[in-house]
Amino acid sequence: MFVDQANVYVKAGDGGNGIVAFRREKYVPKGGPAGGDGGNGGNIVFKVDEGLNTLMDFRYNRHFKAQRGENGMSKGKHGKASPDYVIPVPPGTTIYDNETNRFIADLVHHHQEAVIVRGGRGGRGNIRFANPRNPAPNLSENGEPGEELNIRLELKVIADVGLVGFPSVGKSTLLSVVSAARPKIADYHFTTLQPNLGVVDTADGRSFVMADLPGLIEGAHEGVGLGYQFLRHVERTRLIVHVLDMASTEGRDPYEDYKTINRELSNYGKLLGEMKQIVVANKMDMPDAQEQLEWFKERVGENIIIYPISTVTKNGIKALLYAIADELEHIPKEPIGEEEVVIEHPSEVESFTIARDDDGTFILTGDKVERLFKMTNFDSDEAINRFSRQIRHMGVDAALREKGAVDGDIVRLLDFEFEFIE
Numbered sequence: 001m002f003v004d005q006a007n008v009y010v011k012a013g014d015g016g017n018g019i020v021a022f023r024r025e026k027y028v029p030k031g032g033p034a035g036g037d038g039g040n041g042g043n044i045v046f047k048v049d050e051g052l053n054t055l056m057d058f059r060y061n062r063h064f065k066a067q068r069g070e071n072g073m074s075k076g077k078h079g080k081a082s083p084d085y086v087i088p089v090p091p092g093t094t095i096y097d098n099e100t101n102r103f104i105a106d107l108v109h110h111h112q113e114a115v116i117v118r119g120g121r122g123g124r125g126n127i128r129f130a131n132p133r134n135p136a137p138n139l140s141e142n143g144e145p146g147e148e149l150n151i152r153l154e155l156k157v158i159a160d161v162g163l164v165g166f167p168s169v170g171k172s173t174l175l176s177v178v179s180a181a182r183p184k185i186a187d188y189h190f191t192t193l194q195p196n197l198g199v200v201d202t203a204d205g206r207s208f209v210m211a212d213l214p215g216l217i218e219g220a221h222e223g224v225g226l227g228y229q230f231l232r233h234v235e236r237t238r239l240i241v242h243v244l245d246m247a248s249t250e251g252r253d254p255y256e257d258y259k260t261i262n263r264e265l266s267n268y269g270k271l272l273g274e275m276k277q278i279v280v281a282n283k284m285d286m287p288d289a290q291e292q293l294e295w296f297k298e299r300v301g302e303n304i305i306i307y308p309i310s311t312v313t314k315n316g317i318k319a320l321l322y323a324i325a326d327e328l329e330h331i332p333k334e335p336i337g338e339e340e341v342v343i344e345h346p347s348e349v350e351s352f353t354i355a356r357d358d359d360g361t362f363i364l365t366g367d368k369v370e371r372l373f374k375m376t377n378f379d380s381d382e383a384i385n386r387f388s389r390q391i392r393h394m395g396v397d398a399a400l401r402e403k404g405a406v407d408g409d410i411v412r413l414l415d416f417e418f419e420f421i422e
């Protein structure tokens with residue numbers, strides 16, 4: 001398994017502002033409130049798209065902002081809500097809050113989706129504040145700010161294809177020529193000690209994940225060499241690519257190699273022996289390789305298709321990749337991970353904090369107070385009074401008093417300063 005990662009900033013749309021407006025009626029100077037509500041801002045939604053298998057796109061595009069809701073209008077018309085901003089992610093993407101490391105969501109199945117940050121509610125227009133005591137309120141609300149979050153996406157990739165074969169047959173070299181992976185390559189055995197993964201793109205726009213696995217030797221199923229751990233990884237792939245050194249660089253007979261590896265796979269159990277295989281004859285650039293290939297074909301029979309390649313000359317590689325991609329289209333993907341979407345939205349956090357600046361100013365911070373502040377349209381006294389009531393209700397006044405605030409002290413919230421009044 002290899003982990004692909006991306007850090008991304010997401011900001012949901014702000015709600016549109018509600019407005020203050022009045023009906024115009026003949027002979028009536030102020031004909032009742034008529035200011036409409038703002039529309040809701042768009043959510044940011046991540047949605048699984050089975051066709052994706054990397055987080056590569058997020059390397060270039062790290063900021064996502066959903067649109068704000070439309071402002072309310074006169075004659076009681078509401079502003080339009082903004083649509084959700086839907087961002088496709090590959091199956092197996094896990095999302096974390098990058099600041100707290102809090103788990104946010106695990107997106108696994110095709111079309112599964114999660115709202116990562118919520119758009120702000122549209123502010124209410126003055127119609128909504130009318131009551132018998134105040135039939136013509138001069139009060140409206142601004143839209144609620146959309147939530148914002150720095151998140152980390154992690155993709156646990158499970159390979160579609162596993163490269164299987166004796167040590168030094170050229171598995172790592174093959175991965176290195178077909179993907180951006182840079183595994184260690186050398187002419188001694190067990191160069192590869194753990195799986196390397198790479199994303200392979202075929203010339204016709206298809207894509208799959210290839211794992212280069214440690215070499216197998218006789219007795220692998222009993223734990224000889226690196227066998228056992230390695231076979232566990234093969235189990236999780238959909239297709240085996242069986243790589244052979246057709247040039248017998250080390251003096252072994254490729255046909256014997258082929259049989260030995262297949263025996264190891266069968267003996268391991270878990271149906272590894274029955275998994276679909278694509279057979280690759282590597283090192284075809286070497287003298288004698290062609291002759292060996294003919295001899296090999298005679299012995300395995302016509303039913304087995306062999307793909308001759310050379311990672312040095314690159315001959316045969318393109319055809320091999322097409323064959324792998326074609327084969328994968330017929331082998332279903334197993335679901336990975338657990339289906340789980342747990343979301344605690346930042347706007348649900350109600351607490352606030354009070355600190356003291358050097359000059360004695362009290363500094364008020366907290367998501368909810370800041371949100372209420374941003375939703376207040378300070379153009380009218382009615383709105384200011386409403387805001388003071390709201391924060392008093394949250395316990396802000398009591399907390400300030402407890403911290404020693406007295407009549408006339410300055411309290412700062414965002415870029416706004418007000419006087420504390422008993």
Ligand SMILES: Nc1nc2c(ncn2[C@@H]2O[C@H](COP(=O)(O)OP(=O)(O)OP(=O)(O)O)[C@@H](O)[C@H]2O)c(=O)[nH]1
Pocket residue numbers: 166167168169170171172173174184185186187188189190191192193213214215216282283284285286309310311312313
């Ligand atoms: N002539 C020739 N040499 C090759 C070819 N492919 C790989 N080699 C060489 O074969 C040797 C082993 O290659 P690796 O890719 O490290 O082999 P491996 O199968 O990953 O080996 P382990 O990791 O030990 O299991 C290296 O010296 C490569 O340069 C090829 O197509 N032609």
Ligand SMILES: [Mg+2]
Pocket residue numbers: 171172173183184185191192212213214
């Ligand atoms: Mg290797």
